[in-house]
Amino acid sequence: MIPWVQLDTAAIPGSHETLRLKQRGAEFSIMLGTNELMNSRLSGSEEAMARLSCAGIAGRQAPHMLIGGLGMGFTLRAALAELGADARVTVAELVPAVVAWARGPMAEIFAGCLDDRRVNLRQADVGGIIRSAKARYDAILLDVDNGPEGLTREDNNALYDLSGLRAAHAALRPGGVLSVWSSAPDAGFTRRLKQAGFAVEEVNTRANGKRGARHVIWMATRTAR
DSSP states (O other), X not given: OOOOEEEEEEEOTTSSOEEEXXXXXXXXXXXXXXXXXXXXXXXHHHHHXXXXXXXXXXXXXXXXXXXXXXXXXXHHHHHHHHSOTTOEEEEEOOOHHHHHHHHTXXXXXXXXXXXXXXXXXXOSOHHHHHHTOSSOEEEEEEOSSSSSSOSSOGGGHHHHXXXXXXXXXXXXXXXXXXXXXXXXXXHHHHHHHHHTTEEEEEEEEEEETTEEEEEEEEEEEEOOO
């Protein structure tokens, strides 16, 4: 058995928590304490979120997508594969080291996607970007925690409360979609999405194709208000 090697650590701005990047052979893991936030072998549900979101805005000219959380680039790469040449993808990543890992030890996994001309990578809090936008995005994809609560930092709770969801609603163009990844269901979050003016569908998917843990993706469509 090849042992895990810790490559780096990174403080999360606005939090006392620390991320750890680990490697075992060709496999990578990003940890928060004892929680594994992502693993390079398990990309199925993040890729599904990107495909579902792209399908929800199919046919739009020059669509603009906002992805919250760079992670290991699973969502970004899948979105780029689905979107046309006229699309724009803004990626918000709060932790500078995560970007450094993407361009450094995990460069092979990212396969040059950060250099795609459609991509604008911003080192920023996705919540602040959402709150400053009005009818700017066709899709907003949130994969910054393990569900609709502030796991990586407490301030992220503001993404998932009613005020934060209303801000996301306002940041979307009519008919736009908000997609949120979670490791488990949350009936209260579904209710808040509906309160914020979204039509909601919960999609169950697997961590790795037809195998692995079951995850939940909320597909929330902005309705007229």
